[in-house]
Amino acid sequence: MDKRELLLEAATKLFVERGLHATPTSAISKEAGVSAGILFHYFKTKDDLIDELYVSIKKEYTSSIMNEIDKIHSDLGKLRLIWSNSWNWAIDNSLKFRFLLQLDNTSCAVRVKSHPEIVAKYELFNNLIKSYVDKELIKNMDTYFIMGSMFGLITSMVTYLTQFPEKRNDQVFIEQAWELFYNSLKP
Amino acid sequence: MDKRELLLEAATKLFVERGLHATPTSAISKEAGVSAGILFHYFKTKDDLIDELYVSIKKEYTSSIMNEIDKIHSDLGKLRLIWSNSWNWAIDNSLKFRFLLQLDNTSCAVRVKSHPEIVAKYELFNNLIKSYVDKELIKNMDTYFIMGSMFGLITSMVTYLTQFPEKRNDQVFIEQAWELFYNSLKP
DNA sequence: CAACATTGAGTGTTTAATCAATCAAAATAA
DNA sequence: TTATTTTGATTGATTAAACACTCAATGTTG
Numbered sequence: 001m002d003k004r005e006l007l008l009e010a011a012t013k014l015f016v017e018r019g020l021h022a023t024p025t026s027a028i029s030k031e032a033g034v035s036a037g038i039l040f041h042y043f044k045t046k047d048d049l050i051d052e053l054y055v056s057i058k059k060e061y062t063s064s065i066m067n068e069i070d071k072i073h074s075d076l077g078k079l080r081l082i083w084s085n086s087w088n089w090a091i092d093n094s095l096k097f098r099f100l101l102q103l104d105n106t107s108c109a110v111r112v113k114s115h116p117e118i119v120a121k122y123e124l125f126n127n128l129i130k131s132y133v134d135k136e137l138i139k140n141m142d143t144y145f146i147m148g149s150m151f152g153l154i155t156s157m158v159t160y161l162t163q164f165p166e167k168r169n170d171q172v173f174i175e176q177a178w179e180l181f182y183n184s185l186k187p
Numbered sequence: 188m189d190k191r192e193l194l195l196e197a198a199t200k201l202f203v204e205r206g207l208h209a210t211p212t213s214a215i216s217k218e219a220g221v222s223a224g225i226l227f228h229y230f231k232t233k234d235d236l237i238d239e240l241y242v243s244i245k246k247e248y249t250s251s252i253m254n255e256i257d258k259i260h261s262d263l264g265k266l267r268l269i270w271s272n273s274w275n276w277a278i279d280n281s282l283k284f285r286f287l288l289q290l291d292n293t294s295c296a297v298r299v300k301s302h303p304e305i306v307a308k309y310e311l312f313n314n315l316i317k318s319y320v321d322k323e324l325i326k327n328m329d330t331y332f333i334m335g336s337m338f339g340l341i342t343s344m345v346t347y348l349t350q351f352p353e354k355r356n357d358q359v360f361i362e363q364a365w366e367l368f369y370n371s372l373k374p
Numbered sequence: 375c376a377a378c379a380t381t382g383a384g385t386g387t388t389t390a391a392t393c394a395a396t397c398a399a400a401a402t403a404a
Numbered sequence: 405t406t407a408t409t410t411t412g413a414t415t416g417a418t419t420a421a422a423c424a425c426t427c428a429a430t431g432t433t434g
Binding site: 019020021022073098101102105110139141142145148149151152153154155156157159160163164173176177179180183184185186 | 192206207210220285289292326328329330332335336338339340341343344346347350351356360362364366367368370371372373
Binding site for chain 2: 388389390391392393
């Protein structure tokens with residue numbers, strides 16, 4: 001198996017479990033089952049590994065948000081799909097999601113928080129929101145504020161579902177959470 | 188001035204600016220303007236310092252939430268005060284708030300995330316929400332989910348206001364943000 | 375064989391934590 | 405009051421361990 005990928009996976013796990021400050025590169029290579037030296041063959045430095053890991057996960061997440069969006073035609077349906085894409089990805093990839101959360105709140109750690117591909121995905125989403133505002137489907141507020149509160153609600157939903165996993169398939173809960181989200185946006 | 192306090196302040200600043208993994212104890216004592224050794228006079232280990240810092244900040248935050256709540260008598264007024272107490276504290280103490288965010292998303296780092304005093308404050312808040320649910324003032328959902336989404340929205344509001352500080356005194360924005368929050372909770 | 379992947383012992387540096395030595399101030403004794 | 409002792413705060417040089425990263429040697433593949 002691809003050792004680079006093994007290293008990234010091991011790093012994700014350990015960074016989330018122990019934090020950046022308590023995961024030496026030696027622990028990462030050990031967890032990945034490879035030699036200590038090979039890490040520096042694939043990543044120039046530990047910080048480079050962190051950067052690349054962050055960017056690759058963020059890409060994966062932002063890509064998943066718009067998944068199958070073209071299959072839905074109603075505006076509200078699209079919004080609901082984005083909502084469910086978001087929290088489903090976050091729960092199916094909770095380690096990766098928690099890694100993002102951990103790093104999004106430091107000014108440091110990741111030197112490259114934006115990346116053309118990621119920015120483009122955000123722009124796509126932002127434009128969709130803008131069009132919804134124009135159609136008066138949602139509140140007329142700064143679209144970045146709207147995006148932010150959506151991510152805030154998704155984070156809280158993921159935190160909650162991580163604590164109570166049985167609720168994930170509880171249709172009543174899912175419906176209520178969506179309503180909570182959508183009501184916050186309605187004009 | 189109290190050197191213990193100086194150390195905690197310096198640590199907050201550096202942890203947020205550089206992250207836990209990139210702030211040696213020597214940097215903390217230097218920033219605080221004290222000797223390297225004194226840190227270990229006040230805190231047994233670096234991890235102890237992190238723990239104590241987390242608990243003290245969390246206490247401060249949870250205490251601020253209910254500030255002057257007894258001066259307001261209407262239910263909705265209380266909820267709105269809690270909302271504004273929360274985001275005002277977070278913005279007035281943005282370093283401390285970002286430190287909390289940073290650590291709340293790691294399973295590690297802080298070994299003591301709960302503390303009787305903190306838990307008590309949460310319970311107080313939780314009971315208030317419960318009474319609101321009973322009065323059908325807000326949605327009938329799990330109160331912990333409601334609390335969580337409130338913190339999610341506050342976090343996003345703080346992130347936004349940090350980026351656009353001029354909005355803090357924009358009454359239209361403040362009103363819209365409150366409405367966004369309250370609409371998400373209305374039955 | 376050539377090119378690249380992989381190893382793990384080795385290197386120099388940084389780190390948390392210690393500790394003997396000062397210092398200031400308070401408590402006690404004369 | 406003054407002299408003496410005790411206490412705890414404070415220092416910074418020191419230490420032992422942990423760390424990121426290197427590299428010569430070895431393996432693998434086409």
